[in-house]
Amino acid sequence: GELMSNRFDYIVVGAGSAGCAVANRLSFDKNKTVLLLEAGKSSHPLSRIPVSFALLIDHPTANWRYRSHADEKTSNRNIPIPRGKLVGGSSAINGLVYVRGQNLDYDIWAQMGNKGWSSEEVFPFFKKLENYVNPCEDLRGKKGLVNISQVTDRNPIYEAMFEAGKKLNIPFNDDYNSGDQEGFAYTQTTIFKGKRMSAKVAYIDPIRNRKNLNILTESFVTKIIFENKKAIGIEILRKGKNEKYFCNDEIILSGGAINSPQILELSGVGRPEILKRNNIEIVHELQGVGENLMDHLGPRLVYKVKKPGLSYNEKARGLGLIKQALNYAFNQDGFLNLPSAPVLGFFKTRPELASPDIQVHFIPYRVVLENGKRTLGKDPGITCTVNQNRPESRGNIHIKSNNPEEHPKINCNFLDNPLDRETLVDGVKLIRKIMGSEEVQNYCGEELQPGDNFSSDKDILQFIRDKAETLYHPSGTCKMGQDKFSVVDEKLKVKGLENLRVADASIMPTLISGNTNGPCMMIGERCAEFIINDN
Numbered sequence: 081g082e083l084m085s086n087r088f089d090y091i092v093v094g095a096g097s098a099g100c101a102v103a104n105r106l107s108f109d110k111n112k113t114v115l116l117l118e119a120g121k122s123s124h125p126l127s128r129i130p131v132s133f134a135l136l137i138d139h140p141t142a143n144w145r146y147r148s149h150a151d152e153k154t155s156n157r158n159i160p161i162p163r164g165k166l167v168g169g170s171s172a173i174n175g176l177v178y179v180r181g182q183n184l185d186y187d188i189w190a191q192m193g194n195k196g197w198s199s200e201e202v203f204p205f206f207k208k209l210e211n212y213v214n215p216c217e218d219l220r221g222k223k224g225l226v227n228i229s230q231v232t233d234r235n236p237i238y239e240a241m242f243e244a245g246k247k248l249n250i251p252f253n254d255d256y257n258s259g260d261q262e263g264f265a266y267t268q269t270t271i272f273k274g275k276r277m278s279a280k281v282a283y284i285d286p287i288r289n290r291k292n293l294n295i296l297t298e299s300f301v302t303k304i305i306f307e308n309k310k311a312i313g314i315e316i317l318r319k320g321k322n323e324k325y326f327c328n329d330e331i332i333l334s335g336g337a338i339n340s341p342q343i344l345e346l347s348g349v350g351r352p353e354i355l356k357r358n359n360i361e362i363v364h365e366l367q368g369v370g371e372n373l374m375d376h377l378g379p380r381l382v383y384k385v386k387k388p389g390l391s392y393n394e395k396a397r398g399l400g401l402i403k404q405a406l407n408y409a410f411n412q413d414g415f416l417n418l419p420s421a422p423v424l425g426f427f428k429t430r431p432e433l434a435s436p437d438i439q440v441h442f443i444p445y446r447v448v449l450e451n452g453k454r455t456l457g458k459d460p461g462i463t464c465t466v467n468q469n470r471p472e473s474r475g476n477i478h479i480k481s482n483n484p485e486e487h488p489k490i491n492c493n494f495l496d497n498p499l500d501r502e503t504l505v506d507g508v509k510l511i512r513k514i515m516g517s518e519e520v521q522n523y524c525g526e527e528l529q530p531g532d533n534f535s536s537d538k539d540i541l542q543f544i545r546d547k548a549e550t551l552y553h554p555s556g557t558c559k560m561g562q563d564k565f566s567v568v569d570e571k572l573k574v575k576g577l578e579n580l581r582v583a584d585a586s587i588m589p590t591l592i593s594g595n596t597n598g599p600c601m602m603i604g605e606r607c608a609e610f611i612i613n614d615n
Contacts, residue, residue, distance in 0.1 A: 083115075083294050083296070086323075086324065086325050086326060087325070087326045087327070087328065088113045088114060088115040088294070088325065088326075088327055088328070089112040089113045089114065089327065089328045089329045090106050090112060090113070090114045090115070090327060090329055090330055090331075090332065090611075091114075091115045091117065091313070091314055091325060091327045091330075091331045091332070092106070092114065092115070092116045092117065092331075092332045092334055093117050093301050093314060093331065093332065093333050093334060093335055093343065094117065094118065094119075094169065094301075094333070094334040094335040094336060094339060094340075094584065095116050095117070095118035095167045095168065095169060095279075095280070095284070095295070095297075095334075096164065096168070096169020096170060096171065096279065096334055096335075096336055096584060096600065097168075097169055097170065097171045097279045097584075097597050097600035097601045097604065098279075098334045098583045098584040098585075098600045098601065098603050098604035098607070099116065099118075099169065099279075099332070099334030099583070099584070099604065100116075100167070100168065100169075100171075100279035100280060100282070100283035100284050100601075100604065101209070101279065101283050101601050101604025101605050101607075101608065102332050102334060102583055102604045102607055102608050103116040103283070103284065103293065103295075104225070104283040104284065104287055104608075105604075105605065105608030105609070105612070106332075106608055106611065106612070107287065107290050107292055107293040109292075109612075110290075110291075110292055111292075112292060112329070113292045113293075113294070114292060114293050114294070115294050115295075115296065115325055115327075116284075116293065116294070116295045116296070117295075117296050117299045117301055117314070117316060118166070118167050118169075118295070118296070118297045118298075118299065119165060119298070119299065119300045119301070119339075120141075120142070120164070120165030120166040120167070120297065120298070121141065121142075121165075121166055121167075121297055121298060122166070122167050122280075122295075122297045123166055123167060123168070123172065123280065124136060124139070124141060124142045124166055124172070124173075127142070127166065127168070127172045127173065127276060127278065128275045128276050128281075129275075129276070129408075129416055130176055130269075130271050130274070130275075130276055130416065130417050130418060130419060131415065131416045131417075131418065132173065132276070133173060133174060133175045133176065133419075133420055134420075134454045134455075136172075136173040137160075137162050137173070137452065137453070137454050138160065138162060138451075138452040138453050138454075139173075141165070142164065142165055142166050142172065142173050143162050143163065143164065143165055143173060144162070144163040144164075144165050144338070144487075145160070145162065145452070146160075146161040146162070146163060146338060146487055146490055147159065147160055147161060147452075147487075147490070148160075148161055148490045148491070148492045148550075149489050149490055149491045149492075151491070151492065151493065151494070153493070153494060153495045153496060153545065154377075154492070154494050154495065154545055154548065155545045155546045157546075159492065159549055159550055160451070160452030160549065160550075161338070161375075161490060161550060161552070161554060162452065162552055163336060163338055163339075163552075163554075166280070167280040167284060167295070167297060168278035168279045168280030168281070168284075169279065169336065170336070170552070170597065171270065171278040171279040171280070171597050171600075171601075172276070172278040172279075172280060174420075174552070174595075174597055175419050175420025175421065175441075175552075175595070176269045176270050176271050176276060176277075176419035176420065177267055177268075177269060177270075177419050177420060177421060177424070177441075177594075177595040177597075178228050178257070178267075178268045178269055178270050178595070178597065178598050179256070179257065179268075179424075179592075179593075179594030179595045179598055179599075180203070180206050180257045180594070180598050180599065180602075181261075181592035181593050181594050181598075181599055182199075182261045182435050182436070182469075182592070182593045182594075183199035183259060183435075184199075184434060184435045184593075185199070185469075185470070185590065185591075185592040185593050186198055186199040186201075186202050186592075187199050188589075188590055189560070189588075189589055189590065192561055192562070192589050192590075193561060193562040193570075194560050194561060194562075194570045194589065195570045196570055197560075197570065199259075202602055202606070203219070203259075205602045205605045205606050205609075206221065206257075206598065206602050207219070207220065207221035207224070208221060208224055208605060209221065209224040209225060209226050209282075209598075209601050209602065209605055210222075210224040210226055210228055211223060211224045211225070211226060211227045211228065212228045212229075212257075212268070213227060213228065213229045213272070214229065214230050216255060216258070217255070217258055219255075219257075219258040219259060220255070220257065220258060225282045225283055225286070226270060226277055226279075226282040226283075226601060227270070227272035227277050227282070228268050228269065228270060228272075228277070229268070229269060229271055229272055230266050230267070230268055230269070231266045231267045231268075231269060231418070231419065231422040231423075232413060232417075233413075233414075233418060233422040233444070235390055235444055236387075236390065236523060237385070237390055237444065237462060237520065237523045237524065238422075238423050238442070238444075240517075240519040240520045240522060240523055241264060241423070241442065241514055241515075241519070241520055242264050243517075243519040244513075244514050244517035244518075244519040244520050245263070245264050245425075245514060247517070248510075248513060248514070249431075250262075250263055250264060250425070250427060250514075251263040251264075252264050252265070253265040253426070255268075256268075256424065256426060261426045261435065261436055261593065261594075262426050262427070262428070262435065262436050263425070263426060264423065264424075264425050265423070265424050265425070265426070266422065266423060266424075267419050267421055267422050267423060267424050269419040270282075270597065271417060271419060273412055274408060274412025274413075274417050279597075279601060282601075283601075296316075296318065298318060298319070299316045299317070299318045299323075300316060300317040300318070300484065300485070301314050301315070301316050301335070301343055302315050302316060302317055302322075302343075302346060302484040303315050303343065303346050303347040303484070304331060304333075304343065304344075304347040304349075304580065305324065305326075305347075306347065306348070306363050306364075306577075309363070309364060309576065309577050309578055310577070310578040310579055311327070311330075311331045311577060311578065311579045311580040312326055312327065312579070313325055313326035313327060313331075314327075314331060317484070317485075327579070329579065329611075329615065330579045330580065330581060330611060331579060331580050331581075332581050332582075332583055332607060332611075333558075333574075333580065333581065333582045333583070333584075334582070334583050334584045334604065335584065335586075336554075336584050336585060336586065337373070337477070337554040337555050337556065337557045337558075337584065337585045337586040338477055338488065338490065338554060338557070340557065340558050340582055340584055340586045341369050341370035341477050341478075341488075341557040341558055341567075341586060342370075342477070342479055342484075342488045344366075344369045344370075344558070344567075344574075345358075345360065345369060345370065345478065345479045345488075346360065346479060346482065346484055347363065348360050348361050348362055348363030348364065349363055349364045349366055349369060349574070349577070350365075350366055350369035350370060350478075351365070351366075351367055351369060351370070351478075352365050354370075354478050354479065358479055358480075358481055358482045359482055360482050364576055364577055366567055366574070366575060366576065367564055367565055368558070368559060368564070368565035368566055368567045369557070369558060369567055370476050370477045370478045370488075370557050371474070371476050371557065371559075371565055372474050372476075372556040372557060372559045372565060372589075373474060373475035373476050373477055373490070373491070373492065373493070373554060373555075373556055373557050374471055374473075374474060374475075374554070374555050374556045374588070374590070374591040375471075375475075375492060375494075375550045375551070375552075375553050375554045375555065375591070376439075376467040376468070376469075376471065376550060376551035376553045376591065377467060377468070377471065377492075377494045377495070377500075377504070377544075377548050377549070377550055377551070378441075378465040378466055378467035378548055378549065378550070378551045379465070379466060379504065379508060379530075379543060379544045379547055379548040380447060380449070380463050380464070380465045380529065380547070380548075380549075381463070381464045381465075381466070381508065381511050381512070381515070381527065381529060381530070382446050382447070382457075382461050382462070382463050382464075382527070382528040382529040383461060383462050383464070383515050383524045383525065383526070383527055383528065384459065384460070384461055384524060384525040384526050384527075384528055385460040385461055385462055385523060385524055385525070386460075386523065386524065386525040387522075387523045388460070390444070390460070390523060391444055391445050391446070391460035391461060391462060392404075392415050392418075392444055392445035392456070393445045393446050393456055393457055393458065393459060393460045393461060394460050395414075395415065396415040396445070396456060397456070401415075404416055420441060420443065421441030421442055421443050421465070422442070422443075422444065423441075423442040424439065424440065424441060424442070425438075425439065425440035425442065426438075426439055426440075426469075426593070426594075427439075427440065427507075427510055429503055429506035429507055429510060430506075435593070436469060436593065437468060437469050437470070437503055438466055438467065438468055438469060438503065438504075438506075438507040438510070439466070439467055439469055439593065439594060440464055440465065440466045440467075440507070440511060441463075441464070441465040441551075442462065442463075442464055443462065443463040443464070443465070444462055445457070445460075445461065445462070445463065446458075446459060446460070446461030446462070446463060446528070447463045449549060459528075461528060462515075462524060464511045464515065465551065466504065466507040466508060466510075466511055467504075467507075467551050468500055468503040468504055468507065469591070469592075469593035469594070470590055470591055470592075470593060471494075471497070471500050471591060472496075472497035472499050472500055473492075473493050473494055473495060473496035473497045473500050474493060474496070474556075475490070475491045475492040475493035475494070475496075476491050476493070476557070477489070477490050477491070477554075477557050478491075490554075492550070494548075495544070495545065501541055501544075504541075504544050504548070505537050505540045505541055505544070508540050508543075508544070509540070512527070515527070529547070530543040530547070551595070553585070553591065553595065553596040554585065555585040555586065555588040555591050555592075555596060556585075556586065556588050556589065556590075556591065557586040558574075558582045558586035558587055559586070559587060559588065559589045560572065560587045560588075560589055561589050566589075567582065567586075567587075568581065568582050568587055571610045571614070572587060572603075572606075572607050572610060581607060581610075581611070583603050583604050583606075583607035584600055584603065584604075585599070585600050585603075587603060
């Protein structure tokens with residue numbers, strides 16, 4: 081609709097997991113006006129159906145469809161980096177897996193000098209956002225806006241994996257979000273009564289009628305307007321026209337790990353050499369903008385399922401798909417109601433580790449990934465995607481020109497650090513132990529990808545270089561901290577500038593152990609609290 085004015089108290093740039101949370105909490109105060117901006121459309125008709133993650137993974141209306149810069153460490157591939165382009169951001173197209181992360185993740189943040197970000201201090205904010213529908217200890221939230229349920233899918237292969245795990249000292253974990261992450265677990269998902277619980281559904285839909293909240297979709301933010309070192313407004317491209325909006329209090333940048341540094345650079349904030357190269361006037365030098373890029377890289381192992389009727393490759397084909405559709409329509413169950421992985425594993429590759437260093441997504445069908453598209457393979461199979469929880473390699477994201485519509489250069493720099501290479505190779509070997517166990521081999525057969533001929537560490541590493549793709553968790557490019565490469569302080573304020581904060585995955589100083597949607601909503605909750613307390 082039309083806007084009340086071109087001036088607001090708060091402007092939130094980007095309606096993703098963090099931005100939706102920020103806009104919800106800030107607009108609670110009726111005396112404050114909030115403008116929430118989203119480059120994409122309001123929604124996509126398929127978004128509410130959980131299986132849509134596979135359909136929207138490369139869809140131009142719902143997705144930015146970024147690609148990484150080719151790098152010989154990952155066999156010169158342009159790895160797909162999907163990002164949501166709808167209200168709800170990536171939570172409107174993601175794999176619906178809900179993970180808080182480990183205590184250790186946040187304690188590391190606090191240890192790095194980020195006061196207020198230890199696990200003890202962030203867990204109440206997870207609790208605040210959660211409505212965990214399963215019976216649980218008081219460590220979990222029951223009154224939050226985000227409904228979270230546990231996967232109901234069951235399969236004898238899962239039971240066999242859990243049994244095999246016991247022999248390897250891998251426990252079964254009832255709730256990997258209650259403080260101890262280790263073990264096999266049924267996935268907790270942002271699916272409720274058969275529908276995707278995106279940040280839009282949780283945070284925005286219930287408050288659509290607030291008079292002080294304005295939401296502009298298909299509004300592409302091209303720059304932040306500064307007066308000296310104070311952020312006073314933004315410029316957007318909407319329906320082919322340039323428009324300006326101004327703010328009284330603060331601008332909150334929630335564009336995500338790719339868009340937030342891009343917008344800062346386009347606005348003259350960042351590394352002088354990059355701004356100069358792209359003919360952008362320097363407003364403020366900040367060395368860390370676009371640096372410290374991290375993501376989870378995951379090779380996918382595929383095993384043949386030899387017992388009939390256990391894999392969705394069979395169950396969701398032909399007439400089977402009609403049966404699945406009916407099961408979903410009447411019981412909110414089956415293939416269409418699955419997250420990207422119904423079973424998770426958080427494992428240690430070495431017994432002496434303090435906490436798990438790898439995460440595994442177990443998927444009860446053969447996934448075929450080709451050029452960013454995700455399809456169901458013909459033959460019955462099971463896919464195991466393994467990734468390292470806290471990678472050491474760091475990449476960067478920088479603009480290629482001063483044209484806001486040109487995608488930035490995304491240099492992932494995967495596998496740069498030897499620990500990352502070693503951990504992933506060890507992770508592949510651990511999966512092979514589980515999947516090759518007597519228990520699992522009752523149901524599963526040969527390894528279809530990479531296959532038994534990839535046996536040496538060197539072979540396994542080559543398979544990872546050739547085939548591994550991201551798990552879609554880019555983070556860190558406006559990191560929070562105390563050193564000269566930090567972009568925001570512990571209250572998420574951009575250093576050296578006034579009235580500007582960043583709240584999204586880009587502020588993560590180190591990557592958390594797990595999927596990033598939950599932590600981004602927590603970061604949004606946290607940011608809103610800082611702003612409300614400051615005022």
